[in-house]
Amino acid sequence: MTEPSFSSDRGKGLAAKQPSGAGRPNENLLATGHRFVARLLRLIESRGGDAQSVLATRNIDQPLAEFLGPGLLAVEKQKLRAIASHASVVAADMQSRKAGRALFRAGDWRLLFYCLTGSKSLREAIQRMEELLVAIDGRMGFASLNCSGSWARLTLRGARSGDEELDFIVSLHGELMFHSIFSWLIGVPLGGIAALDYPESAACYLDDDSWPFELRLGAPRSELIFAERMLDLPVLRTMDDCEAAPTLNFLFGLRDGNDPEEIARRSRQLMALALREEARMLSLDELANELVLGRMTLRRRLSAAGTTFHKLRDEVRRGIAIDLVVNSDLPIEEVAERLDFYDSDSLRSAFHAWTGMAPTHYRRSMKPVAQPN
Helix, strand or coil: CCCCCCCCCCCEEECECCCCCCCCCCHHHHCCCHHHHHHHHHHHHHCCCCHHHHHHCCCCCCCHHHHCCHHHHHCCHHHHHHHHHHHHHHHHHHHHHHHCCCCCCHHHHHHHHHHHHCCCEHHHHHHHHHHHHHHCCCECEEEEEEEECCEEEEEEECCCCCCHHHHHHHHHHHHHHHHHHHHHHHCCCCCCEEECCCCHHHHHHCCCCCECCEEEECCCCCEEEEEHHHHHCECCCCHHHHHHCHHHHHHHCCCCCCCHHHHHHHHHHHHHHHHHHHCCCCCHHHHHHHCCCCHHHHHHHHHHCCCCHHHHHHHHHHHHHHHHHHHCCCCHHHHHHHCCCCCHHHHHHHHHHHHCCCHHHHHHHHCCCCCCC
16 A cells, blocks of 8 residues: 655654554553653643642552652553543643633543444444534534545544643544544554644654654644555444443543442453453452552452452353353353363352253253244
């Protein structure tokens, strides 16, 4: 394919790092760099916002200056992505106020993801997104998809406040967000180019960082440019997957992250996702890490919700076990492996405790009986 060029000057290519190869859909496709998160937090603070509260919502008690020190590079990716999600919304709200644009509403993100995950292909997802953005009066900007040759161009238009650094960072993060979400939906890095209609001098607002696309400034319009064939890839994610991803939880306007019932619900979803996609059961420490909670804090919250880690683990295994036994022809040994049991005897013992029957007998009992002619 011929590399796409702009109708005017092609702009300045910056620090591009193209991810290679296709992969299973996972939250690593929602990656955000440490330096960019630091830039977001510093920008919020410098414009009179409360960056410290962004950290507080992720259970980080360090003063902002200390958090942004050398120790920032040691922050785990899961927590970093959650901080980035919150900080980007705070920065966008600051820009909207200055521009006189209506702020995001709690339900906007949920509506967006209903549109995206309810689509069969990336092309349909983007077309439905275009319609939604118009329907919510541009609170999340506007988008327009066009194809030229073998390239797809998604033009993105948002508010401008007159504060070039704030506008630039919010615009860049908006393109990064859509690029990452599309990659996550189809389970394949989108790659391509992120073009921004800001002068090349705006590069001074960036630290030396890497991006999942080639970043170009000085473009005639802000747009994502990627291979047109990507549009026909199927959407692999569901709404449950979205709600189970800690990076996206803040965006959906879900219940308070400290609410015991909410933590129990998210715990169940995360455990089920790991078991279905990776054939492994999360440990208590792994689950606490995914939820950005301490081990003992997680135990207390689950107890307040009337459950325990072991009860949740048993519920998740039971649900998936029955599904696989009834709705597949997998050998019982393979079902046991997918459910992260030590061996098939362990599965048989657990299954009998759940249903009062052996897996093979349960499978036969649930098969439809042939009707006489």
